[in-house]
Amino acid sequence: MTATDYQAPTNAYSDPNVTPPLAQAIPLGFQHVLAMFASNVTPSIIVAGAAGLAFGGPEQVYLIQMAMLFAGIATLFQTVGIGPIGARLPIMQGTSFAFVGVLAGVAATQGLGVALTACIIGGAIHFSLGSVIGKIRWLFPPLVTGLVILAIGLYLIPVAIKYAAGGAADFQMAAESFGSLKHWSVALTVVIVSLVLKFFTKGITSNAAILIGLLTGYLLAFIVGMVNFNAVGNASWVTGIQLLPYGFEFSLGAVIAVTLVSVVSAIETVGDASATAKAGAGRDATDEEIAGATYADGLGTAIAAFFGGLPNTSFSQNVGIVGMTGVMSRHVVTIGGLVLIACGLVPKIGAVIASMPLPVLGGGVIVMFGMVAAAGLNVLSEVNLNRRNMVIIAISLAVGLGLNLVPTAVQYLPGVVKTLMTSAVAPTALCAIVLNLVLPEEEAA
Template sequence: MADSTIGTPEQLRDPNYTPALYKAVPLGIQHVLAMFVSNVTPAIILAGAAGFGFGSSAGAQGFPDMTYLIQMSMLFAGIATLFQTIGMGPVGARLPIVQGTSFAFIPIMIPLVAGKGVEALPVIFGGVLVGGLFHAALGTVIGRIRFALPPLVTGLVVTMIGLALVKVGIQYAAGGVPAMGTPEFGSLRSWSAALVVVFVTLGLKFYARGMLSVSAVAVGILVGYVYALAIGMVTFQGIATSWGRAGLIEVPVPFKYGIEFSVAAIVGFCMMAFVSAVETVGDVSGITKGGAGREATEKEIQGATYADGVGTAVAGIFGALPNTSFSQNVGLIAMTGVMSRHVVTIGALFLILCGLVPKVGAVIRTIPIEVLGGGVIVMFGMVVAAGVSMLSDVHWNRRNMVIFAIALSVGLGLQLEPSAVQHLPETLRILMTSGILPAALIAIGLNLALPEDLPSEATEEVSGGMAGQGRGSLHGGR
């Protein structure tokens, strides 16, 4: 609900309105709190998959690299947000859009880096750079390609992303991937820390109001951290060295890890850019409807897509991961009723400041993997739920059910049994075992190829135990 003490109803709906600074600063920091944990989690997961993250054999040697990835996640989320709020020529929607590191690309990145250490990062950043440029190019045609990505496709892809990641949440909550096979893995001690986070998050989400509800995951992780500290789970190994070595401010280094262009990475990142672009269109529409009560203009949609891509490409140069608009902040705008882009600019500047101070990343690095696992279980479960919500917009006749069934079976099956395509060339094998790309391609191809005007028995709604409730409505973010 809009707060009349911040401005008049007309002012609150105006993106160019700036509230008084003493009100604008807390509102901006609210946006950072709502997205902070989700923003740094992909970097932590990537480091863990590569083998230099939590509890890895790299030990303290991997500490600076993981800290740097966390640091860049904050810095370039802030910079990409400025592209949206302030703009630069045709780049940017000039709306209160918060950018952050995207979960969607994690299933693409994990097969590329699995167990390969820091040496695998150049391939990732090559994919981020090219994928970002491709994403920006989509801005010129975004209005004409949306037909190929109906809720049947986008809902399937988002659901697949969540399903691909829930395993990571369980592994983290049980003690982390490197700990598998050890007696401590899955111990009550590990699970207790994760469950504290889950229960606190659920309690705040459903019984608190306002900012406590919006930032439930962040507060849950903070409470879990305190609990872990009390039972001796928090280790400060490497942080003293890091704090002693790092200055107050550390400027990012272009191509710090080098850059390498791999066909698998480029194809994977470009394909996921389609999905990310359509999600951004939905977020822009959600912001203008929720905050200003109007439809987004074509110029705003194009500018937002350009900013998505440019922000991602710039991030790849400096060792950060792909950026996209964050839906949780769309909901925050609807809740506060404050449409000011300058409020979000203040939040972006706060993110940039955190990204320039390496000690912030070092502190985040001390969060026990089990505590992070509790937050990840909630976040990735919500990704699956968002995909299911998007699928509720699908008209569930037999045609669409067959498309969904085949795409899900092949995509999820290849995720669960990657050895099924072990004889394919490496590039194709990596793309296939992501699961998401084959599922998306099958769904897009069948949706375009199969006629809508099938015999009546194929187009009627399915009823009985296998049916949904027909066409639903999507309320809220992804």
């Protein structure tokens, strides 16, 4: 059964509190999971690699489990809610790509303890934004948010290419085979299958195109002898959750960088909440729904970090599913959240994901990261590209990406400031916000 088999009239399921029959609700819940599953676990794999964790090892498996478990828990915060927490809309939460650049840099230089501590504090600050989010939205017009999203995608694209080519020494892979035809054959298989399914099929196969592409690449990698299942055999069936698995280590620079990205993530969640209400019910999101969505975002991030999970955010691709099916039921997405929780509690599932060779993952993230950059361009398309705004775009990207590409340019700055200035996302956001506030608007001709 596909989504197109049971599209309902908008007025039938436009109420978030109405649930379709289980024969429809359960497949729709699984479809929400399929649409976001690959994107949800990828950030944990990247940050684990940057932190120097053994590829496919038990620590990486644990981080993948936490990504699934707390994406599910954060989704329940949104759909079920606790008091003012949660939009009580069909919003699917997942591990955010926006934080990957900052967290990979912090994990590589200062360790996962510092990175996760910053996420705990950043999540708490993110949570507090729920009470003021409506008042500070003016600081983040499309010019600023589009630039930040574009910077995230551009920063991550080199990582995608490195993975597709087979990784490198700093990502726990043998550098001798880097760029081999075998690696690129697997990566390009993922890309081609994903594109074919996305644009030439409909329903679940289209929405889960990247996931199916990854599975196809995984199969090819297994056939050519690139997959090692030793970790899967050694993994248990039931997980033990650890509180502060890497300790609590405070770094002001890391906290500032994560907090800046958290603010941008909060603005994105506001957009997703608004888009969900418009797509599923044809109305604007209420102030309570926007505040509740922000509270759930921050709480999900903070709690996940206590147990080794990375920051959560709303997933825009799932908004598209709501619009496509016309099913606004929050209980459908609750089913998806419960599926993720079940996956997160079974280490063997995490071990299977961790056994995925880097070229397979690389093929998937070429598409994913490229789409992040494209999403930023889509937001910027709303902006009047006059001389003022072009200057803001030029300087913000030049400073943000330039310092990230040449970190030695600020090697004499204090550690806290250096971490902030070389994180790509943070300096891009700072430049865009300041220049947008300082430079006068151009008068219309």
